[in-house]
Amino acid sequence: MLIDGTWTASSTLRTQDVINPADGAVVSTIPVASVEDLDRALAAASRGAAVWKATTPWERSAVLRRTARILAERHEDIARVLTTEQGKTLAEARLEVGAAIDQFDWYADEAKRIYGRSVGSAQADLRLLVVREPVGAVAAFTPWNFPALLPARKLAPALAAGCSIILKPAEEAPSAALELARALTDAGLPDGVLGVVLGDPAQISAHLLSSPVIKKLSLTGSVQVGRHLMKAAADNITNVSMELGGHAPVLVFADADPIAAARMCAIGKFRNAGQVCVAPTRFYVHDSIAEAFIAEFIAVAAALRVGPGLDEGSQVGPLTSERRLVAVEELVADAVAHGATVAVGGARIPELPGSFYSPTVLLDVPDDAAIMQTEPFGPVAPISTFSSFGEAIERANSTPYGLAGYLFTNDLTTATRASEELEVGMVGVNSFSVSLAQVPFSGVNLSGIGAENGTEALDSYLHSKTIALGIGPRA
The missing domain is CATH 3.40.309.10 (Aldehyde Dehydrogenase; Chain A, domain 2)
Incomplete structure (x- = not known):
């Protein structure tokens, strides 16, 4: 796992097997996070949120751009491990890794385009400003069917917005997400801005969402899981965005x-x-x-x-x-x-x-x-x-459903x-090309809340702050 910039095993040394669905063979083992591990990840995310918020959009953009280039260099290796763990064909895995790279490339540009505005005032001695600020630390959960693309959809906009993020990828196929994290750290992402934890989904989600550190939940999963996590998020009035599947x-x-x-x-x-x-x-x-x-x-x-x-x-x-x-x-x-x-x-x-x-x-x-x-x-x-x-x-x-x-x-x-x-x-x-980095990916009814991709995804990791600025009379 990645906690506070360090690759680490579980504090209890517990592990879990990752299985190749093509032949049932064990391909690797992953750590199972303990409560102690999760608390360290939360503390790091709290510190990381302050550091990353203070980082300029241009610096954040540069990290995301370097990440895209690093991933492009590692494209084939990531595709092969993705296929081994998840099962899809190598051709499909290559396309998926390419789509994940697109996320970092797209949001490297969007990080520089987080706009506020000046609003006209009825008072001569008052100036009204609206600024956009990151919401803070994010807890993100992704499933196994697109183990590179779905984590990238959360990591890229959250980091572009200036949020820290704790990612829980699917334990069935975690290595692609870990490679995204490795590329981000190699690109210069500060310690604590990104954490990746693995293990029991129920324990991890319950512990993260019970913490006041977490200001937003982003989930891709089933309707059943969405309902459960929305209830958990309600205790701290945690903001949520969810993509819950379709038909x-x-x-x-x-x-x-x-x-x-x-x-x-x-x-x-x-x-x-x-x-x-x-x-x-x-x-x-x-x-x-x-x-x-x-x-x-x-x-x-x-x-x-x-x-x-x-x-x-x-x-x-x-x-x-x-x-x-x-x-x-x-x-x-x-x-x-x-x-x-x-x-x-x-x-x-x-x-x-x-x-x-x-x-x-x-x-x-x-x-x-x-x-x-x-x-x-x-x-x-x-x-x-x-x-x-x-x-x-x-x-x-x-x-x-309505995805x-x-x-x-x-x-x-x-x-x-x-x-x-x-x-x-x-x-x-006359096309099935609806999932692209530059346009919103969203559903209605039981298919979810909010959007991923496009500028809409960036909006979900920001909040608007009004500044009413009183000024003195003309000299």
Whole structure:
């Protein structure tokens, strides 16, 4: 762990294994933080917040820029360890590390653009100023599915704003986050500004959020965890921002090219074995083009090569754990029990030793099947049909989630109306590229509070202070 600028084991010497999901082998061990370790991290973050707040935006920018360059030099090594721990293909890991680098590069610029303002006063002897200041020490929690990008989304804007931060990455795949921290320290980040702790999520979150040192919570996780941590944050009235997952609908309208749309949808669906919070997860296709769309989607899914992420040619890696494998099996079984048909896949891959599940397409899936209401987080694509615009929108908005939504159409009116009527934070029109450093990544309803990426993320680590400055009369 990283505490007060020092790489350290747990004070109790407790450790936990990190497992390669492709073969079940132990790849490393990590320390399990004790209460003593967490208290040291909190004390360091308190000191670090004062130091970093007093550091000029240009100096903060320089550290972030150097971090981006260091990470670029270590790109391949980080991608390989990411694949080994998390399972995704090496090609996907390389793209993820590149996206993490983009975060530091983007916020290196934004650190210099934290603007206040002067406000006109009704009194001749009063000047009104509004300045932006960092909120203070941040506690950040990230999951295992994007172990480089998701920590970077929190580290880069928090540090650009002048906050200190204690990061708790996922114990299933921690090494990429540790490499981000190593790059930051090598880039000259002062001791105490960043801490990275590992171990029991419940113990760590409870202890950090009970401390008055922590002024903000940033979480990427499940709705269940979000509810729990929001309650914990309430005791100290701690500011929160949360990205809590989604269940993204895809609407394929009658004027879309069914073959091109099917290919894009299949590739988007099975990226990272479906373990993506903005993954397309519910496919609604117009009756008139459904047959062509489904045939092409099935062909693409059936041709995908499943295997260990480090193997040359693998296109879909394993699920991250046996627990995820069981959850996906249960969702498929429930869909079949509700009348769905398995068109391709639908089972584990017994000849592979890890947590592999075959890319699966389900047809005629009724809306009351669990997979249409619960984020599947696996390589399963349920496809249904619709006959009217109103029906498509109603069914797309039928879950309590609202992170991303997608649509395929060549008609500007349809694209505009559907984009406006989808109850989500992000819409992709003929595209799945909604997660970029320069635009907000946010959801509505149960999908979260606040935003990551873009200037909106920087805002969440700042508060506005009014200064009313009385001045004397003219000489």
